[in-house]
Amino acid sequence: MRRLLLVLAACLPLALPAAEIHLLTAARIHTMDPQHPTAEAMAWDDTGRILAAGDAKTLLARYPKAIRIDAGDATVIPGLIDAHAHLMGLGYALMRVDLVGTQDKADILRRLREYEKNLPAGAWLLGGGWDQNDWHDNRFPSAADLDAAFPDRPVWLERVDGHAGWANTAAMRAVEKQSGKSLKGEWQPDGGRIVRQGDAPTGVFVDGAMDLVNTIVPPADEKTREKALRLALEATARNGLTGVHDMGTSREDLALFRRFADEGRLTLRVDAYADGDRAALADLCANGLYRHASGRVSMRGVKLYMDGALGSRGAALLDDYSDDPGNRGLLVTQPKDFEAAVNKAKRCGVQVATHAIGDRGNRLALDAYQRALGGDAKTDHRWRIEHAQIVSLDDVPRFAALGVIASMQPTHATSDMPWAEQRIGKQRIAGAYAWRRFLDSGARIALGSDFPVESVDPRLGLYATATRQDREGHPPGGWLADQKLTAAEALRGFTADAAYAGKDEKAVGKLAAGMRADFVVVEKDPLTMPVSELDDLKIRSTWIDGKAIYKAK
Secondary structure (H helix, E strand, C coil): CHHHHHHHHHHCCCCCCCCCCEEEEEEEEECCCCCCCEEEEEEECCCCEEEEEECHHHHHHHCCCCEEEECCCCEEEECEEEEEECHHHHHHHCCCEECCCCCCHHHHHHHHHHHHCCCCCCCCEEEEEECHHHCCCCCCCCCHHHHCCCCCCCEEEEECCCCEEEECHHHHHHHHHHHCCCCCCCCCCCCEEEEEECCEEEEEEEEHHHHHHHCCCCCCCHHHHHHHHHHHHHHHHHCCEEEEEEEEECHHHHHHHHHHHHCCCCCCEEEEEEECCCHHHHHHHHHCCEECCCCCEEEEEEEEECECCCCCCCCCCCCCECCECCCCCCECCCHHHHHHHHHHHHHCCCEEEEEECCHHHHHHHHHHHHHHHHHHHHCCCCCEEEECCECCCCCHHHHHHHCCEEEECHHHHHHHCCCHHHHHHHHHHHHECCHHHHHHCCCCEEECCCCCCCCCCHHHHHHHHHHCCCCCCCCCCCCCHHHCCCHHHHHHHCCHHHHHHCCCCCCCCCCCCCCECCEEEECCCCCCCCHHHHHHCCEEEEEECCEEEEECC
16 A cells, blocks of 8 residues: 555655745836726746735735835836837947047047958948937038048948948948949939039948948858857946847847747847848748747737838938939838838738838838738737938828827937927928827827937937937927927836837736736836936846846945
């Protein structure tokens, strides 16, 4: 009998350990759940799933053995989600010459010379972030500005918006050698412009013309790519981001994200949008939409391009630029090719997101969406327009009517406000960076930064949304102040609304039972503190799946 009992015991499953529950208390938890907007405590299990959010006394009684985390007088908000970003672009920017905030060409040359000291002979000198609009002489620069300092080393510097690049003569010689074609003449590449004086290239390449240089820059090796992603993840974590919508992800970058997720190193939720009508979209059409088992990375959408950017006068306008008669910008993609890509994505069940900045670019994108969607416009497709920066007042109501989300970047407005009206004039500025106008029309918006075009820090986005001022408080009262949003609307744009735009609202963007425990602990309450201080809101810690990925020292 004893032997039989031992055999039976051996066949029984081992007792499973009790699930580990964590319980956090704080002065206030903003849940972004309209049914229960605030709480004092939140509990989650060892899978990172929230069990409950509510008053502290009730939850402490319900989970007496929970591991306690007391945030004291801090406030907890849902993890911040950047609805438009470039993760690998941020990593590479952190490894190259940073030209953001340079005041003139002399400042740029100083930074380039300093960076070059550690470059091996023959290596390209790469950088980004310059903006001629910040200079006293705000004309485009030229190769001649770089040649005296760098006569032999190729130099390639991307403009802050990523829609123009500045090359020296050595870089242009390399382009001509590689392509076997002179850059002189009147010819122009599709979707781009080589800026010329007479028939000679000046060294500035706009939009599609940038590919002439980009294709011959030595590609990053795998070790460099890994370092870029690691640096980007560190930056997002310390700035309170738990999610990004990565706009324009290649097949190779998705593979890198997947590998980091497999290894438990992806400290971010990445909603990847395929890089146009290329290999990654083909994979989605062939294999179906992708989602990693961890929930940390997915690809269910595609990012397409309609036009260029306003700062480099590449945004496609219905009428001439006010400060450049005869120029109406660029179409990066021809309308027939764009429409073909949109229809392909629809057939494959892929969410469409389109870069459109100028009023013509936005109208063409909306027209194509309307034709492709047809009777499906009222379905839950959640197609998006990225930037929706300059929109005709006649087209604003079409977003809500077509169910199109306006994915907008608040810091673009505060970066562009010194010169935007010069570009498009007083009449068109009414439809520019028009967040309030979109919300009042019934459209949904999602907020982001477009990093590394702008800072990765979402607190600057919250501040810009609520103040429409630069960090020195200019202009008084805010630029086009009637388009401000409240602090609550701004926070929603970076949490619940961003989650909705990525089709993730059942998992993230709110702090409620059944959601993921993605949250940020901040020093003050962003909904009661002066909005003028939002840009300096202190982050104490960032959490994803109930685990801290960043803690302030």
